[in-house]
Amino acid sequence: MNSTLHKIFRSKQTRGQFLFAGVGFLLGLLMLLLSTQLYIQVNRLFNPETNFPDFIIVSKKVSAANTFFMARAEFTPEQLEDLSKQTFVKQIGLFKANQFAAWSYGNEVIPIKTELFFESVPDEMLGEIPRKWGWEEGDDFVPVVMSQDFLNLYNFGYALAKGLPQISKSTVMLAPALRVKIYGPQGRIYVNMKIVGFNERIPSMLVPESFMDWANQNIGAAREENPARVIMQVTNPAAPDLLEYIEAEGLQVNKDKLQASKAGGMVKVAMTVIGIIGVFFVLLSLVIFTMNFKVVLAEAKDEIRLLLQLGYTTQMLGKYLITNFVKFISGVALLTSGLLALALWQVQTFFVESGLELEGGIEPAVIVVGLIFITVCVGINVWSMQRTLHRYG
Amino acid sequence: MLITYHHITPAPLAGVIHSQSDIWDTEVTFQEGTSYLVYAPSGKGKSTFTHIMYGLRNDFVGSATVDGQDTRKITRQTWAALRQEKMSIVFQDLRLFLHLTAWENLQVKAQLYSQVKEDDLLAMVERLGVQHVLHKQAQFLSYGERQRVAIIRSLIQPFSFLLFDDPFSHLDVTYLEKAATLIWEKVKAQQASLLMTSLGHEYGLQFDQKLLLG
Numbered sequence: 001m002n003s004t005l006h007k008i009f010r011s012k013q014t015r016g017q018f019l020f021a022g023v024g025f026l027l028g029l030l031m032l033l034l035s036t037q038l039y040i041q042v043n044r045l046f047n048p049e050t051n052f053p054d055f056i057i058v059s060k061k062v063s064a065a066n067t068f069f070m071a072r073a074e075f076t077p078e079q080l081e082d083l084s085k086q087t088f089v090k091q092i093g094l095f096k097a098n099q100f101a102a103w104s105y106g107n108e109v110i111p112i113k114t115e116l117f118f119e120s121v122p123d124e125m126l127g128e129i130p131r132k133w134g135w136e137e138g139d140d141f142v143p144v145v146m147s148q149d150f151l152n153l154y155n156f157g158y159a160l161a162k163g164l165p166q167i168s169k170s171t172v173m174l175a176p177a178l179r180v181k182i183y184g185p186q187g188r189i190y191v192n193m194k195i196v197g198f199n200e201r202i203p204s205m206l207v208p209e210s211f212m213d214w215a216n217q218n219i220g221a222a223r224e225e226n227p228a229r230v231i232m233q234v235t236n237p238a239a240p241d242l243l244e245y246i247e248a249e250g251l252q253v254n255k256d257k258l259q260a261s262k263a264g265g266m267v268k269v270a271m272t273v274i275g276i277i278g279v280f281f282v283l284l285s286l287v288i289f290t291m292n293f294k295v296v297l298a299e300a301k302d303e304i305r306l307l308l309q310l311g312y313t314t315q316m317l318g319k320y321l322i323t324n325f326v327k328f329i330s331g332v333a334l335l336t337s338g339l340l341a342l343a344l345w346q347v348q349t350f351f352v353e354s355g356l357e358l359e360g361g362i363e364p365a366v367i368v369v370g371l372i373f374i375t376v377c378v379g380i381n382v383w384s385m386q387r388t389l390h391r392y393g
Numbered sequence: 394m395l396i397t398y399h400h401i402t403p404a405p406l407a408g409v410i411h412s413q414s415d416i417w418d419t420e421v422t423f424q425e426g427t428s429y430l431v432y433a434p435s436g437k438g439k440s441t442f443t444h445i446m447y448g449l450r451n452d453f454v455g456s457a458t459v460d461g462q463d464t465r466k467i468t469r470q471t472w473a474a475l476r477q478e479k480m481s482i483v484f485q486d487l488r489l490f491l492h493l494t495a496w497e498n499l500q501v502k503a504q505l506y507s508q509v510k511e512d513d514l515l516a517m518v519e520r521l522g523v524q525h526v527l528h529k530q531a532q533f534l535s536y537g538e539r540q541r542v543a544i545i546r547s548l549i550q551p552f553s554f555l556l557f558d559d560p561f562s563h564l565d566v567t568y569l570e571k572a573a574t575l576i577w578e579k580v581k582a583q584q585a586s587l588l589m590t591s592l593g594h595e596y597g598l599q600f601d602q603k604l605l606l607g
Contacts, residue, residue, distance in 0.1 A: 007493055008501070309447075311550070
């Protein structure tokens with residue numbers, strides 16, 4: 001029975017109306033889903049450590065005197081004891097530096113031959129301990145945790161200048177092990193090193209403490225040294241007595257954590273604005289769509305009246321119209337999903353190429369938002385259709 | 394089936410109704426199986442009379458009942474059932490879907506009934522001589538051809554009352570007789586009523602009762 005009804009309702013005019021409404025709906029839905037997805041992902045990217053305790057790295061100020069007299073800017077045991085007694089300190093961890101030299105030969109992924117340095121901190125100060133962390137004598141490779149900043153320096157400084165390809169975090173972690181020569185007063189060995197993770201807090205190349213101890217003892221100078229840097233977990237990084245103490249003792253603090261959280265805040269504001277615009281767009285497209293649909297029904301008013309006069313029930317017409325409407329919406333939604341996947345792929349590629357590590361895939365919340373929007377749209381239009389049919393009946 | 398008008402005065406005719414009207418402002422009953430001609434000059438409410446009976450307008454004083462039920466209280470659902478099974482109509486303005494073909498116009502009605510056979514439909518088409526325009530859009534048909542299509546459409550369904558709202562005014566004499574025969578066959582076969590309005594012509598049909606509208 002539908003073929004004749006098709007002919008009654010599908011004039012050229014209504015086809016144009018529906019095309020217009022469909023494009024509005026598609027753009028609105030796409031915009032909404034895209035901004036939801038990016039909002040969630042960027043939010044997560046900039047607030048990875050919101051629940052993590054606050055860590056601060058302190059070091060002695062390096063002055064000209066250090067340079068002239070070759071005096072290390074280091075903490076004495078008395079100073080360390082004094083520091084750990086402060087009320088704002090929860091615990092402190094000491095950095096250990098390498099007492100040996102290291103040389104990387106590079107490989108196809110990380111093509112730089114360079115002198116290297118390493119540090120180590122107690123595992124509990126790492127915050128997030130990567131898989132494959134830890135080292136024992138006889139292991140195939142030594143895991144390394146690298147500072148995110150180093151990768152950025154490489155990608156946006158070195159690689160661009162040298163015309164080398166930029167590399168993402170995931171590429172680095174999947175890269176084959178780096179062959180590294182380690183040599184010192186007690187001899188030389190070759191080890192394989194693998195970057196197993198990134199740390200945004202500690203600006204250094206970190207190896208497991210067990211490896212550092214072993215290498216210093218067996219290859220390096222094997223002497224006791226005072227640490228140059230200390231990482232401490234504090235109760236509140238903005239506490240006034242903390243700042244006073246740092247001033248009084250002539251210490252140096254990495255402040256970028258504070259700045260990073262500011263930048264994160266700004267991105268959040270930007271994404272909120274995009275989100276609000278997205279919602280606005282969606283409401284607009286919903287209105288456009290509903291109005292268009294009403295126009296289509298109004299244009300078919302005489303036809304609907306006549307069908308009812310010929311003995312058609314409002315239920316029959318409602319069922320026909322709703323079925324076709326839902327088919328139409330489903331088609332548009334399907335098309336939107338395709339375009340969304342394409343747009344996300346583009347955006348994510350762009351972000352990753354710019355050094356921001358966005359995960360692939362669609363957030364579940366995006367699917368939920370999409371379904372809610374479609375349901376609301378279908379609901380409103382079915383309701384308006386029922387009302388119209390009853391008015392004509 | 395019994396249709397009764399209880400002292401009906403349509404709103405547009407209030408104050409201009411003749412006392413000699415057999416229908417307005419009086420009690421009149423239409424019985425299934427009896428055929429009626431309702432005649433009047435132009436502007437005395439012939440279409441209004443038909444539309445009240447078919448449930449299309451409620452702007453009148455008094456009441457109309459179908460099998461004792463007030464037409465104003467009949468639900469949409471019941472009206473649809475009545476229009477599918479009990480009452481068939483040819484409107485004065487015919488009311489075809491102008492951008493559908495003649496055949497599609499018949500299909501719109503026929504697809505409501507699973508028992509309708511295409512052959513029967515084609516037989517009626519042939520008898521009223523519209524087979525040559527069957528696949529032309531209704532808007533390109535002559536008025537007489539449209540009339541015949543509308544008549545066929547009204548005969549597709551089962552009915553107790555067949556309402557003709559003065560549909561013969563432009564019908565070609567050649568087909569008038571054929572149309573009258575076909576209509577009569579269908580009415581008799583179902584022991585139904587033909588209820589026709591006209592200016593006074595009977596168009597060769599036999600009516601049991603003739604009522605003056607006004």
